[in-house]
Amino acid sequence: MxxxxxxxxxxxxxxxxxxxxxxxxxxxxxxxxxxxxxxxxxxxxDLTALGWSPWEARPDGGLSIAATCTIAQLVAIPASAARRATPLVRQSAESLLQSFKVWNTATVGGNIATALAAGALIGLGGALDAELVVWTPDGGERRQRVADFVLGERRTTALPGEVIRSIEVAPGPLDAVTAFRRIALTPLGRAGTVLAARRDPDGAVVLCVTGGTTRPEVLRFAAPPTADLLRAAVERIGTWFTDAHGAADWRRAMTLRLAEEIRQELAA
Ligand SMILES: Cc1cc2nc3c(=O)[nH]c(=O)nc-3n(C[C@H](O)[C@H](O)[C@H](O)COP(=O)(O)OP(=O)(O)OC[C@H]3O[C@@H](n4cnc5c(N)ncnc54)[C@H](O)[C@@H]3O)c2cc1C
Structure with a gap:
C-alpha cells in the first residue's frame, strides 16, 4: 500500500x-x-534503526523484550530465559494469523500498539502481567501493564509522541505453569476467542481473554478456582463483540467451554 x-x-x-x-x-x-x-x-x-537488542535477561531473572523484537525473535528466546512461559510465548505468537513475511517483520511493540482485538501478544502480556515501558516526549518514561494499555479496538492510552520502548516480564510469571486455548470459525480463520492463562507456584491463577472481547479481560483468582467461580467470572465479562469472525454469544459460549478446559489443565 x-x-x-x-x-x-x-x-x-x-x-x-x-x-x-x-x-x-x-x-x-x-x-x-x-x-x-x-x-x-x-x-x-523507523524504530528499527535504533538497534535495540531484541531481548535481555534482567538481573532479577525477569525478561526485557524490546518493542522492536520481531515475532520470529520472540519465539527464539531460549527456555533458559523465558523458562516455563516458553510454550505460552509460542502458542500466542502462532495464534496470530499471518504469513511468513509477517512472522519475520511484525514486532511485539507494533502488535500491542495496534490494539486489535486479535492482538496475539496482548493476550500473552495480559496473562504474564507484563508491563510496558513507554517513553514520553518530555524525555521521561511511564510504565503500564499491557492489559491496562489497551482500552479497546484500536484504542490505547498512548499519547501523541509516546513510544513503547520495552515489554517487561517479572520473574514470577515466567516460573508459572501456563495454558492456552484459541478457537476460530475456520481452521485458518482469525481468532474468535483466545485464552492465555498461568498458575503461579502459590496457586494463584490469572486468565486473560482476548480475540472475542473489545479489550483484554484479565480474571484473577487467589487460589485455583472452582468451576462455578470461573464460570461466574467469565459470565461477568461485558465486552463481547460480533463481527465476521464470530457472534458475541458464540464467543462467550466458547470462552466458557475453553476456560473450563484450562481450569482442569492447570489443576492437573
Ligand atoms: C496478513 C496479516 C495478518 C495479520 N494478522 C493479525 C492477527 O491475527 N492478529 C493481530 O493482532 N494482528 C494481525 N495483523 C496486524 C498486526 O497488528 C501487525 O501485523 C503487526 O503485529 C504489527 O506490528 P508491526 O511491527 O508490523 O507494526 P507497524 O505496522 O510498524 O505499526 C503498527 C502501529 O503500531 C505503531 N507502533 C509500532 N511500534 C510502536 C512502538 N514501539 N511504540 C508505539 N507505537 C508503535 C505504529 O505507529 C502503527 O500505528 C496482521 C497483519 C497482516 C498484514
Missing part, C-alpha cells in the same frame, strides 16, 4: 532524534502501517 501523504521517513540513531507527533508516528515492522491507507500521517520514524 502506497502512503502518498508521507513527506518523511526517518531513521533515528538516538532517542533525541525521534521527534514523534500525532502525524509522525513510529514505524516498526510496517505490516499493519502499510496494509491500509493512513491519510492522517505525514511521517514515519
Amino acid at each position: 502506497d502512503l502518498p501523504n508521507l513527506t518523511e521517513v526517518r531513521r533515528p540513531t538516538s532517542r533525541s532524534q525521534l521527534g514523534l507527533s500525532a502525524a509522525v508516528v513510529p514505524l516498526a515492522g510496517g505490516t499493519w502501517l502499510y496494509s491500509e491507507p493512513q491519510p492522517h500521517l505525514t511521517g514515519l520514524v
Whole structure:
C-alpha cells in the first residue's frame, strides 16, 4: 500500500532524534502501517534503526523484550530465559494469523500498539502481567501493564509522541505453569476467542481473554478456582463483540467451554 501523504521517513540513531507527533508516528515492522491507507500521517520514524537488542535477561531473572523484537525473535528466546512461559510465548505468537513475511517483520511493540482485538501478544502480556515501558516526549518514561494499555479496538492510552520502548516480564510469571486455548470459525480463520492463562507456584491463577472481547479481560483468582467461580467470572465479562469472525454469544459460549478446559489443565 502506497502512503502518498508521507513527506518523511526517518531513521533515528538516538532517542533525541525521534521527534514523534500525532502525524509522525513510529514505524516498526510496517505490516499493519502499510496494509491500509493512513491519510492522517505525514511521517514515519523507523524504530528499527535504533538497534535495540531484541531481548535481555534482567538481573532479577525477569525478561526485557524490546518493542522492536520481531515475532520470529520472540519465539527464539531460549527456555533458559523465558523458562516455563516458553510454550505460552509460542502458542500466542502462532495464534496470530499471518504469513511468513509477517512472522519475520511484525514486532511485539507494533502488535500491542495496534490494539486489535486479535492482538496475539496482548493476550500473552495480559496473562504474564507484563508491563510496558513507554517513553514520553518530555524525555521521561511511564510504565503500564499491557492489559491496562489497551482500552479497546484500536484504542490505547498512548499519547501523541509516546513510544513503547520495552515489554517487561517479572520473574514470577515466567516460573508459572501456563495454558492456552484459541478457537476460530475456520481452521485458518482469525481468532474468535483466545485464552492465555498461568498458575503461579502459590496457586494463584490469572486468565486473560482476548480475540472475542473489545479489550483484554484479565480474571484473577487467589487460589485455583472452582468451576462455578470461573464460570461466574467469565459470565461477568461485558465486552463481547460480533463481527465476521464470530457472534458475541458464540464467543462467550466458547470462552466458557475453553476456560473450563484450562481450569482442569492447570489443576492437573
Ligand atoms: C496478513 C496479516 C495478518 C495479520 N494478522 C493479525 C492477527 O491475527 N492478529 C493481530 O493482532 N494482528 C494481525 N495483523 C496486524 C498486526 O497488528 C501487525 O501485523 C503487526 O503485529 C504489527 O506490528 P508491526 O511491527 O508490523 O507494526 P507497524 O505496522 O510498524 O505499526 C503498527 C502501529 O503500531 C505503531 N507502533 C509500532 N511500534 C510502536 C512502538 N514501539 N511504540 C508505539 N507505537 C508503535 C505504529 O505507529 C502503527 O500505528 C496482521 C497483519 C497482516 C498484514
